Amino acid sequence: xxxxxxxxxxxxxxxxxxxxxxxxxxxxxxxxxxxxxxxxxxxxxxxxxxxxxxxxxxxxxxxxxxxxxxxxxxxxxxxxxxxxxxxxxxxxxxxxxxxxxxxxxxxxxxxxxxxxxxxxxxxxxxx
Numbered sequence: 851x852x853x854x855x856x857x858x859x860x861x862x863x864x865x866x867x868x869x870x871x872x873x874x875x876x877x878x879x880x881x882x883x884x885x886x887x888x889x890x891x892x893x894x895x896x897x898x899x900x901x902x903x904x905x906x907x908x909x910x911x912x913x914x915x916x917x918x919x920x921x922x923x924x925x926x927x928x929x930x931x932x933x934x935x936x937x938x939x940x941x942x943x944x945x946x947x948x949x950x951x952x953x954x955x956x957x958x959x960x961x962x963x964x965x966x967x968x969x970x971x972x973x974x975x976x977x
Contacts, residue, residue, distance in 0.1 A: 857907055858937060859930070865890065867902045867909060871927040876913060876920035 855945055859867060870883045883897040890919040901921060904910040913920040951968075960968075 851879070856911075858910070859904075862905055863900050863907075866897065866904060867927075867930070870910070870921065870923050872932075875922045877919045877922075878920060882921075903975075934939070941960060 851942070865886070866882060867880050869935065873881070873885065879898045879901050882901065883892065883894045886897060901910065905912050909923065909925050910921045911924050913922070939945055939947070939950055939958050943953070
């Protein structure tokens with residue numbers, strides 16, 4: 851899947867996408883709103899507006915052939931996470947992986963397990 855041109859999502863839209871990514875799809879806006887009740891007190895109209903924005907931005911597809919509109923993600927969570935990470939790395943660390951790692955572990959030493967995972971990743975052995 852191709853992610854829309856390195857778009858970052860505002861927090862509200864990201865909350866909607868997290869629900870969609872973590873549930874079976876296609877999904878209705880009513881179902882999304884029901885999952886939101888635990889964390890946010892958004893009305894269905896707010897949820898529908900955010901979903902429409904996500905469709906317009908190319909993050910969701912919509913199936914209008916049924917009584918209720920059904921939404922499916924066009925971008926996976928992993929694809930979005932990669933873009934967010936690249937933007938973060940560029941913005942704060944000028945694309946330097948070593949600078950990012952030093953900042954992450956400035957106040958603590960990485961565990962032996964973390965080091966082993968990173969070594970495996972660099973050698974191309976990690977999944």
